[in-house]
Amino acid sequence: xxxxxxxxxxxxxxxxxxxxxxxxxxxxxxxxxxxxxxxxxxxxxxxxxxxxxxxxxxxxxxxxxxxxxxxxxxxxxxxxxxxxxxxxxxxxxxxxxxxxxxxxxxxxxxxxxxxxxxxxxxxxxxxxxxxxxxxxxxxxxxxxxxxxxxxxxxxxxxxxxxxxxxxxxxxxxxxxxxxxxxxxxxxx
Numbered sequence: 194x195x196x197x198x199x200x201x202x203x204x205x206x207x208x209x210x211x212x213x214x215x216x217x218x219x220x221x222x223x224x225x226x227x228x229x230x231x232x233x234x235x236x237x238x239x240x241x242x243x244x245x246x247x248x249x250x251x252x253x254x255x256x257x258x259x260x261x262x263x264x265x266x267x268x269x270x271x272x273x274x275x276x277x278x279x280x281x282x283x284x285x286x287x288x289x290x291x292x293x294x295x296x297x298x299x300x301x302x303x304x305x306x307x308x309x310x311x312x313x314x315x316x317x318x319x320x321x322x323x324x325x326x327x328x329x330x331x332x333x334x335x336x337x338x339x340x341x342x343x344x345x346x347x348x349x350x351x352x353x354x355x356x357x358x359x360x361x362x363x364x365x366x367x368x369x370x371x372x373x374x375x376x377x378x379x380x381x
Contacts, residue, residue: 269342
């Protein structure tokens with residue numbers, strides 16, 4: 194294995210003093226401050242700003258129309274067109290969740306139920322939104338497409354208990370997803 198010696202560049206007196214770099218930084222900051230005071234800040238029109246900065250005026254202006262298609266927001270559970278649960282309680286999302294924000298307690302489906310071939314459904318399904326990192330791994334691993342990340346970024350609460358979404362809340366925010374559901378497929 195060859196050893197390559199690299200020579201360090203020699204610093205000039207200005208580089209050693211740091212003073213020219215500090216003055217240049219102050220000059221750039223002063224230029225931005227003057228443009229901001231004159232109402233000509235770059236990006237102010239895009240965020241419906243007053244011109245005194247590029248800060249979005251949040252309650253009045255929202256990101257909804259500017260979110261990219263690949264944005265990952267609040268996770269939710271969905272039902273099919275006949276209001277049946279898509280989740281089969283396989284617990285893959287619970288096992289793969291890096292911060293362990295998902296808790297599932299499976300329940301058996303009674304044998305007299307017309308969909309008893311599925312065997313399981315979630316008795317309890319909770320996602321602790323204070324722990325969720327919106328990574329999307331739960332959505333990727335779900336074999337039934339029962340959980341997905343919505344394009345919703347305004348998940349708020351006044352206490353930690355309000356930030357834990359239970360099964361009913363997850364179905365409420367998730368809604369109905371149409372399309373083939375492997376769980377109810379006759380070939381399975």
